[in-house]
Amino acid sequence: MSKKVYLNSLWMMAEKLLSIFGLIFVTSFVARYIGPANFGKLTFATSIFAIVQTVSLFGSDNLIFQKTSQNRKTGEHIIFATRTLRNLFFTVFASLVLLYLYLTVDPLTFIFSVAACIGVYFSLHDTAYSIYFNATLQSRFNTICNVTAILVSLIVRYGIAEFHLPVSYLSIPIVLVTLVPFLMRRAIFARKKLSTPQRIADHLQQYRSYVLKVGRKLVLYTLSIAIFTKTSQLFLGMKSQHDLGIYSVAMTLGSSFYFVLNAFISSFLTQIYAEKDFERSQNMVARLNLMVIVIASSAAVFFALFGHWIIQWLYGAAYQQVNDILIIAVFVTLFSGMSTVAEKYLIKFNAYDYLHHKTMTLVAFNVIVTFLAIHYFALYGAIFAILATEILSLTLFNYFYKQGLILDTHIRIFKPSTYFKR
Template sequence: MSILSKKIISNSLWMMIEKCISIFGLIFVTSYVAKYIGPSNFGKIALAATLFGFVQTLTWFGNQEILFKRVSRNPKSGLKYLIGTQNLRKILFLVCALPILFGLYLYSDFLTLIFGIATAFAAYFITQDVYTIYNNAILHSYINAIVNMIGLGAALLSRYLIVLFEMNYTFLAIPIVITALIPFLLKKYIFNKSQQLKPISLAHYRKYYFGAGSALVLSTLAVTLYTQVTSLMLAALTSTRELGVYAVAVTLGMSWAFINTSIITSVLSKIYREKSRYQSYMMIAKLNLVIIIISLLMVIMLAIFGQWAVNFLYGNAYQDAYELILILGLATLCSGLGTVAARLLVKEESYRYISRKMIFVAISALPISYIMIYLFELKGAAYSVMIIELLSLTVFNYFYKNGLIFKIHFFPFFKNSLKSKY
């Protein structure tokens, strides 16, 4: 059974085109900005992004994948759920964002506060952007691609002009907001032209949002924690300079993850509709193989061109980032396979296992990150990410259903036993 139909391939390509342009555009302009403001100030932007990553996670309350699955199965029902929980996300966002902004006001400098406010606005529009989920689920990602490229173009142009005319660093807050605001407004306009649904807020939607999401919110929060804990540890144990260098390494070493994500997201709409468990397991095994091949090719490219990219794009101030790139590339491979495994658990509605697993991953991430960064600083940060992703992919997954994910990872050896059982 082929997992890549023409529609899925087309949808994946649109997602990859959008992300490819976004990543390469952001790399070139971000490198321009990074050279302009230096590692320490660049680290302040990274710190603001890290903090509001938690806000986005809490606002979605574990419902992103549930929303995607619901729209994939029944677009009309899923759409009502998306719209019906919109006001709830607004309240959750304010509850989570305001304390962080107040903390930045009290304990950080003025520039960090400005970046924090801009990132808060951007995060707000991202959490209200239900149109991205809807378009991806119905395989209309071309809409997301086109409008996101328009927003990115406006943001990149504004950043370029700010640096070109050597304006005050605070003006760099403007493109942070533009990146999220313009795509949100355009997608909303396009959606409203084709859909007649009005904003609704029903009690049973709110109850389901918290009920279904409660099992996953700890999981998604744990994911955010263990993926961002390295940045927080670096800021706490070293300085924003190291965080700035690390942010560059992450950009170059992990930015290509959009390729994996695009393919996974497109294929999942087909896997979620598959009723046969064995067939879905076989499709997941094939998807794993695709992710491995793509990831290894990207790691090889990083090995060949990584040092040149750091020198050309960011300069000598960020030279330490090169040592981290290959490590983070391998971590991205593990992360891609981990995403596939996590979506299998969502398909089987094993939310309790997901929640428990990710709590253990998050708990293990704290000492691993602390020890590695304390002993090895920047290089330790990269190794801690790779170790955590590897543990999340293997050890913490293999307890599920007597090693089901282990058997899918080594599908050719367990093909017959899975077929006879499912």
């Protein structure tokens, strides 16, 4: 892998380090301040609109990454062509969700929901710019924008908790954390883009038709990723918001190292997409999977040794039940990371139809299993349901494509020839 790829990964990881700071010094302070039940309400609101965002993107996030990695101008055309589509889908789905929440939830949850809705609108468009800079190995711009936004948001959150302001004021940083980077990234993109306004206008209809054709296949795939992580939160929130608060803290800690996985996955996939030789690309995917396994295993050992102390120090006695499911949450992140590698690799082969059918089956499995598991086992059912879904998503549901293309990459993880030239 080129030096530029490694440097880009370091920029992406640097961007997330401040998020860890926020987790340790601010988010935990807020969670301790408002208690598991109110923290569950906050999680419930953000979970719903995370799914709305995924639907509104209509698969364009994967298209932008893939096409920008191959041709920068093509990526820019898709970003502009999908702007109106994203607005349309978001307006329809967000309005329906807000109406439902207004009629069914308490006032505090609805306030959080409105804030999450506004924040997701900005994130919806900001995601395109963020993916563009990652795909062109310019993640330093993402780092600058996100660090600024996180600092502003964390200062506001800390102030609200420190001065014991009403819990509803936490809606302010929910909006700021997406508004600030959106404004900054849009300004940078306007200066850095290669395409001229006339050139973009000439291609708008062409790329809108392309996105609608391909996006309808990808939207269920991208929706599945959101559903895997959010279904448990939605069902658990309806049953017990206290349990949802416990679950949210466990998943936050258990996935706290995902920024490292994501940095390597995003950076190395640009090289994998560009690689023409099949054998080399298979080995590259196997090596990337090994990196994911090593990083996640290290995190599991760390939390096994220090997890109990960390939870007591950061969150307090009210969150001690997190210890029961924390290591499981780490393994959920492991399989999620490997599944991301596999599915994004399939996109290299334009496996849109396969991902479409896979997702329809997997989503149905996930919803049924999660509902039953939470109904009978509550908190513990939620964590085991997401674990089972991630394992099947990585293995069985991927292995049928092209005579076990993904299975072959998994077998290569254990072959010395994958790492050493003959």
